[in-house]
Amino acid sequence: MADSTPGTMVPRRSFVEEGTRQRYELMELAGRLSGVIALGRGDPDLPTPPHVVMAGKQAIAEHGGTVSPLAGLPELRDTIAEKLKVENGIEVEGRDGIVVTTGGQEAVYLAVQALLRPGDEILVPDPRYTSYDVAIAMAGARLALVPTNREDGFQVHASDLERLVTPRTRAVLLISPGNPTAGVLKRQNLEEIREVVIKHNLMVISDEIYEKLLYDGARHVSVASLRGMAERTVTVNGFSKTYCMTGWRLGYLAGPVPVMERAQALKRILSGPPPVISQYAGLAALRGPTAFLDDYLETYRQRRKVVLDGLDGLGFAYGPPMGAFYVFVDASSIGRSAYDLSRSLLLDGKVLIFPGTAFGPRWTDYLRMSWLQPVSELEEALERIRDVLRPSA
Amino acid sequence: MSDFVDLSGPAIGRIVHQEAMAAASAALDAGATHYTTRPGIVELRGAIADHIVRWAGRRPDPLTEVLVTCGVEEAVFVAVLTTVGAGDRLLVVGPSPTTDEELAAAAGGILDRLVLPDVHDDVSQWLCLNTRPRVGAILVRNPTVDGSPVAEPVMRCLRQCAHDQGVPLLEVKALADFLPAVHDSTESDVSRAGAAASVVIGDFSAWNLEGWRVGYVAGPSSLIGTMTDLMQALSICAPALGQYAALGALQSGEVTLAATRTVLAARAAAFSTGLSAYGQAANLRVAGQYIFLPVGGAEADVIETLIREAGVRVEAGAPVGVPGALRVTLSEPEAVMLGAATRIAASLFPKAGEGVDG
Numbered sequence: 001m002a003d004s005t006p007g008t009m010v011p012r013r014s015f016v017e018e019g020t021r022q023r024y025e026l027m028e029l030a031g032r033l034s035g036v037i038a039l040g041r042g043d044p045d046l047p048t049p050p051h052v053v054m055a056g057k058q059a060i061a062e063h064g065g066t067v068s069p070l071a072g073l074p075e076l077r078d079t080i081a082e083k084l085k086v087e088n089g090i091e092v093e094g095r096d097g098i099v100v101t102t103g104g105q106e107a108v109y110l111a112v113q114a115l116l117r118p119g120d121e122i123l124v125p126d127p128r129y130t131s132y133d134v135a136i137a138m139a140g141a142r143l144a145l146v147p148t149n150r151e152d153g154f155q156v157h158a159s160d161l162e163r164l165v166t167p168r169t170r171a172v173l174l175i176s177p178g179n180p181t182a183g184v185l186k187r188q189n190l191e192e193i194r195e196v197v198i199k200h201n202l203m204v205i206s207d208e209i210y211e212k213l214l215y216d217g218a219r220h221v222s223v224a225s226l227r228g229m230a231e232r233t234v235t236v237n238g239f240s241k242t243y244c245m246t247g248w249r250l251g252y253l254a255g256p257v258p259v260m261e262r263a264q265a266l267k268r269i270l271s272g273p274p275p276v277i278s279q280y281a282g283l284a285a286l287r288g289p290t291a292f293l294d295d296y297l298e299t300y301r302q303r304r305k306v307v308l309d310g311l312d313g314l315g316f317a318y319g320p321p322m323g324a325f326y327v328f329v330d331a332s333s334i335g336r337s338a339y340d341l342s343r344s345l346l347l348d349g350k351v352l353i354f355p356g357t358a359f360g361p362r363w364t365d366y367l368r369m370s371w372l373q374p375v376s377e378l379e380e381a382l383e384r385i386r387d388v389l390r391p392s393a
Numbered sequence: 394m395s396d397f398v399d400l401s402g403p404a405i406g407r408i409v410h411q412e413a414m415a416a417a418s419a420a421l422d423a424g425a426t427h428y429t430t431r432p433g434i435v436e437l438r439g440a441i442a443d444h445i446v447r448w449a450g451r452r453p454d455p456l457t458e459v460l461v462t463c464g465v466e467e468a469v470f471v472a473v474l475t476t477v478g479a480g481d482r483l484l485v486v487g488p489s490p491t492t493d494e495e496l497a498a499a500a501g502g503i504l505d506r507l508v509l510p511d512v513h514d515d516v517s518q519w520l521c522l523n524t525r526p527r528v529g530a531i532l533v534r535n536p537t538v539d540g541s542p543v544a545e546p547v548m549r550c551l552r553q554c555a556h557d558q559g560v561p562l563l564e565v566k567a568l569a570d571f572l573p574a575v576h577d578s579t580e581s582d583v584s585r586a587g588a589a590a591s592v593v594i595g596d597f598s599a600w601n602l603e604g605w606r607v608g609y610v611a612g613p614s615s616l617i618g619t620m621t622d623l624m625q626a627l628s629i630c631a632p633a634l635g636q637y638a639a640l641g642a643l644q645s646g647e648v649t650l651a652a653t654r655t656v657l658a659a660r661a662a663a664f665s666t667g668l669s670a671y672g673q674a675a676n677l678r679v680a681g682q683y684i685f686l687p688v689g690g691a692e693a694d695v696i697e698t699l700i701r702e703a704g705v706r707v708e709a710g711a712p713v714g715v716p717g718a719l720r721v722t723l724s725e726p727e728a729v730m731l732g733a734a735t736r737i738a739a740s741l742f743p744k745a746g747e748g749v750d751g
Contacts, residue, residue: 009561009590009612011619012478012529020625024431041428048426056634060418064638065409067402067604102463102606102628109627134626138474140501247427247633249463249606269492269499272466275632276604277417 019130022358026342030352037373037381040352042179042325044244045372046299048281049292052243055284059277068273071264072100072252076279079286080252088211089225090235096257099264100274100282104209104238104251109135110270111205111234111253112173114262116141120170122205125156127328127359127366129179144169145360150319150330154183158192165200172197174223175207177214177323180359180368184218184322194226204233209251210324212242212293215301218322224255231256239278241324242293243285248278300325303371303378310382311369314389325370328356332365334389342367349384397704398725398733405601405682406724408656410649413600416641417634425633431621433461433609437636440643441609445593448566449611457614460621461636463628465567465596465608470496471620471627472592472610473530476561477502481529486551487537488714502529509537509547516550531555534565536572538714540680552591561590561616567608570599570650571657571681592616598681599650600642605635657682663727667734671742678715685710685718688741692719695741703736 023040030036047053071077077095084090092098101107112132116122118140124132126145136143144164148154161172172193176185185193197204206223214220224233238251253263307327311318317330334341338355345351356366371378432438438455446452453459462468477483479501485493487509497504505528510519531551535543548564555562592612596603608631610620624630642649661684665674668686678685688695692709696719699705710718723730 009559009615011475011616012481013475013619015475015619015622015626020622024625043428047424053421053426056421057418060414060421060634063604064414064417065404065406065601065604067404102467102632105626106628131626134623138499138626245426247425247429247630249628249630249632265495266499269466269496270470271463271628272606273604275463275606275635277634278632 015134017130017133019133019358019360022339023354026346026352026354030346033346033350036346036350036352037377037384038352039370039373039381040354042241042370043246043372044241044325045374046244046296048244048248049285049288051288052245052281052285055288056248056277056281059280063276063280066276068100068276068279070268070273071095071260072098072274073276073279073283076100076283079283080254083286084235084254088222088235090222090254091230092254093257097260098252098254099260099267100279101238101251101253101267102271102274103249104207104236104240105131106271107236107238107251107253108132108205108207110263110266111236111259112136112141113139113266114259115171115203115205115234117170119168121166121168122170123161123164123172125154125174125178127180127356127363129175130359132173141170142168148181148183150317150328153319153322154178154181154328155189156185156193157189158196161193161196165196165202169200169202171203171205173205173207176220177210177218179210179324180326180354180356181319181328182321182324182326183319184214184220187219187221190221190223190226194223194229197232198228202232204229205236206233207236209236209238209241211237213297213300213325214323215304216320216322220323234259239282239285244296245278245281245285248281249275250278250282300371303373303375306375306378307369307371307382310378314382314386325372327369327371329367329369330365331367337364338366345385345388349388351381351384396732397706398729399706400722400724400733401706401708402722402724403598403603403682404722404724405653405657406722407726408601408653410600410602410642410645412645412649413602413638413642416644417638420634420637425637427633429630429633429636431624431630432459432617433631434636434640437461437640437643440640441611444643445566445595445611448564448569449591449593453611454614458617459609459611460617460624461631462608462610462624463631464603464606465565465594465598467624467628468594468596468608468610469532469563469565470499471623472563472594472612472616473497473532474500474623475616475619476563477529481527482525484525484528484531486531486533487543488539489532489534490538490714491712493532500529509543516546520550520554528558528560530561530563532563532565534567536568536680538680539678539685540568541678542572555590561592561612563592563594566593566595567598568681569595571654573651573654590616597639597642599653600639601653602635602638602642605632605638607631607635607639657723659727660723660725660730663731664721664723664734667731668738670735671738673738673742678718682723684721684723685715686721686737687718690717692717695719699737699740703733703740705733705737
């Protein structure tokens with residue numbers, strides 16, 4: 001505990017990567033200011049649905065003194081397997097094909113560690129949620145970035161994957177709907193990606209945590225549902241975004257049994273079994289009514305329209321946000337670096353928006369903005385942004 | 394068998410701390426369903442800082458020196474991965490789980506096990522002789538996995554060694570709360586070790602909150618900051634409700650823990666009574682919510698036999714660091730523990746039983 005001699009205890013490695021550092025620096029700065037409208041972190045402001053909360057309360061009363069099996073409650077694993085089959089067209093070997101995790105982030109970490117070995121390469125679309133980077137580095141693997149662009153809604157193209165594949169390439173990581181782009185990968189693109197994956201004998205980690213948050217007729221396609229892909233795909237999902245359950249820390253990964261067994265072995269030393277109360281709540285989420293989601297999506301649609309109208313008014317370009325609750329905005333017309341602009345919007349306008357560089361160093365002209373605030377707050381935020389930008393516009 | 398008894402799980406069983414449950418329930422009513430800050434809610438970090446003064450020798454700064462984790466496993470994981478680099482040794486002192494091999498490997502390090510010295514040994518010589526080059530961290534579970542407290546001279550020696558070598562001493566106190574509160578590390582002890590970096594790791598299993606997945610690690614701010622960065626790629630933060638339950642547990646004070654200790658002691662005594670007729674009671678070792686029964690080997694076969702013949706399920710001790718023993722969870726009321734012990738003994742030691750009875 002004694003920390004009295006500066007420099008005595010030096011960590012043997014660093015887990016800081018620039019994107020995450022920027023996000024947390026801005027969040028901490030925002031925390032020191034008053035009156036900030038936070039359009040940064042992907043933590044839904046809407047409540048966990050009442051029937052899920054009720055199940056949580058019941059679980060506290062009935063299961064507060066119990067511990068889950070390492071891979072999760074059998075009934076939850078069964079329900080997830082059934083959900084994947086019915087909703088996503090994914091066949092796994094029942095509960096053996098499911099590992100419940102302490103949040104979706106842990107599911108990504110476990111999937112990466114289970115699939116990659118030192119020296120392997122994994123193809124990851126750019127921009128990306130940069131916490132992936134640490135997981136990949138901890139596996140001793142290398143990240144190879146797949147370019148995407150605003151003009152086509154941040155689609156991932158098979159031709160780019162083909163160009164980047166090397167003898168060391170082991171896997172592809174996909175996230176659809178995307179973070180930070182909110183792009184939704186089209187079936188045709190995924191079918192072409194499938195061909196590359198099979199041709200080069202690759203695996204896919206498919207992060208589908210935003211699968212139900214879709215707009216303007218966008219359709220979600222699960223990679224593992226494509227022909228020949230179930231045995232090549234680890235599907236990652238969780239309850240945080242759809243069910244507004246970020247604090248419950250509940251996610252899962254699904255895929256071939258040998259991969260799930262490797263993930264479980266690591267989970268034993270990483271964090272032990274997932275939280276038991278959260279699992280009963282998650283069970284209620286999957287088995288319970290879904291009408292709340294229609295309401296939540298309608299709320300998000302209204303907010304999305306306010307945000308996009310506001311951005312249009314400011315003259316910003318953006319890739320059409322077809323899913324999630326973000327928009328990735330091209331702010332190059334302002335002529336300032338994204339990070340400077342984010343700081344200025346925070347300090348001068350009391351609006352927290354993440355810079356594009358929080359999702360990869362190339363994105364110096366971009367901002368990621370969420371709509372996880374009531375319409376009135378979003379309108380106020382847009383007004384403040386307008387005020388901040390006025391002198392330089 | 395209709396009265397089958399499962400004594401294999403990690404939960405204490407049939408003990409629920411109402412203060413913790415009420416705190417979690419109130420938090421849920423208040424909408425605590427969002428991410429907390431990555432290091433954990435400030436109130437809990439403060440309560441942890443207060444709680445571990447007894448072991449740390451001083452109160453750590455809750456804001457910079459305490460990190461709330463998803464159970465003791467994540468606490469150990471982030472501590473080891475932060476302090477053990479590629480090719481470094483993770484020096485594990487005393488009996489330890491077999492998974493420590495994987496833990497060291499996950500850090501790219503090498504596991505180096507160090508047997509605790511006999512009480513009559515010259516402790517300083519023991520440590521000098523066994524200290525290896527390139528030690529990233531020293532990991533000690535105190536009490537050990539079989540419930541034995543590590544002798545204070547040994548702990549002083551470890552602190553001094555950590556200080557001299559400039560490596561952190563990771564002290565896992567997960568079983569300590571099952572024992573009556575003692576200030577087993579004083580301010581002067583830590584001062585004597587100078588700036589040696591004591592890192593304290595614990596959880597809330599003594600409040601039967603293991604299923605809620607909340608643990609903690611407290612240590613130098615330079616290490617805690619890096620561990621927090623690593624958690625971003627793992628769980629991001631501990632479950633919110635679990636954190637409030639843990640806060641409720643700590644705020645309930647020593648009384649609730651004392652009640653748990655009383656219940657566990659009674660269950661252990663009942664189990665011991667069931668074995669005493671067979672001359673086996675003296676071999677038992679109690680560790681937290683567990684009791685270890687030496688069987689000499691072939692634990693897997695013994696466990697199968699007990700399921701089949703005695704209608705009792707237990708775990709092998711070897712994976713958790715107690716080879717040659719069965720791990721029995723003190724999860725049932727006294728009468729059930731007594732009956733289970735009697736059936737276990739009748740199955741494993743029938744001749745001994747006949748001899749006593751005759």
